[in-house]
Amino acid sequence: MKAVYYEGNKEFKVGACHPVAPGPGDVRLDVAYCGVCGTDIHIAHGAMDQRVPSPMVIGHEMSGTVAELGEGVVDFAVGDKVVVRPLDNRGEKAADRGYSHICQDLKFIGIDAPGAFQSSWTVPAFTVHKVPAEVDLKLAALVEPLAVACHDVRLGKVVSDELAFVLGGGPIGMLVALVARHAGARVVLSEISSYRLEFARKLGLEAFSPMETDLAAWAREQSGGSGADIVFEVSGAKPAAASMTDLLAIRGRIVVVAIYPQPVEINLFHFFWKELQMCGARVYEPEDYTKAIELIASGELPLEEMISQVEPLEKLPDVFNSLENNPESMKVLMDCRG
The missing domain is CATH 3.40.50.720 (NAD(P)-binding Rossmann-like Domain)
Structure with missing residues (x-):
């Protein structure tokens, strides 16, 4: 299994993926695809080095399947198709007035914590959304955007x-x-x-x-x-x-x-x-994920056209270089299945 690590100062390294066993309330996922986001490109250009720890895996526009359940997780089963809503709001306070998706101490998973450009990814179960079994995992990787x-x-x-x-x-x-x-x-x-x-x-x-x-x-x-x-x-x-x-x-x-x-x-x-x-309008709330999954499952939007190319995960550093020279590309997906 593989992972791509951001090492700071515009540098990436392809290395081994080290699966993390899920703790209580966590889920370990087998990542299928992860899309390259504009924020990822900003990170690749070194524009967010003051925020992003290094070395660290980034990426958050993912799709995959459940591989392992932590203690107390009952809403998922191994093999379920899923996507992740990469917002960790456990720092929410009363002053945030209930708007957990934009709370002051929000942690964006894939920027502030390890992300999905790896074969195996462990996340809090409350961030995970099921995707209908008939949905193509390539299209499911578009749920986040x-x-x-x-x-x-x-x-x-x-x-x-x-x-x-x-x-x-x-x-x-x-x-x-x-x-x-x-x-x-x-x-x-x-x-x-x-x-x-x-x-x-x-x-x-x-x-x-x-x-x-x-x-x-x-x-x-x-x-x-x-x-x-x-x-x-x-x-x-x-x-x-x-x-x-x-x-x-x-x-x-x-x-x-x-x-x-x-x-x-x-x-x-x-x-x-x-x-x-x-x-x-900043990021999303759970109901927006529900709506996005419904739209993808319905087939009513021409979302296949949004996928410009699919590349193996180890090509991610090359993809960042190519996107710098070809910013008109729509959505590049990385195949993270190793």
């Missing part, structure tokens, strides 16, 4: 026949667009990459470049002069953030999905003039 999209769309309160804009056509942006469309919205994706624009159109989405189309004017034209009902900002680009309020109709809504480490300019006059609303 799909749950992000389900959380975003749920917080955005998307309903049928709304006009929704998704700014940014990376993997999460594409998934947000697909989930919002499934909720009944007319979805428009804004993206500057010609590759991603074409990819979105192959998924049946309307997609435009803001460099070529006046999207605010287009939104008003398509809505009888009103504008969009909701905007999802997924790009993390300052020009996109600046454009959000122009796109929206009266009492339009903004969901901020992207991470902005520094303040950016937003037209607050539009918030006053149009009575706009804005909320942040």
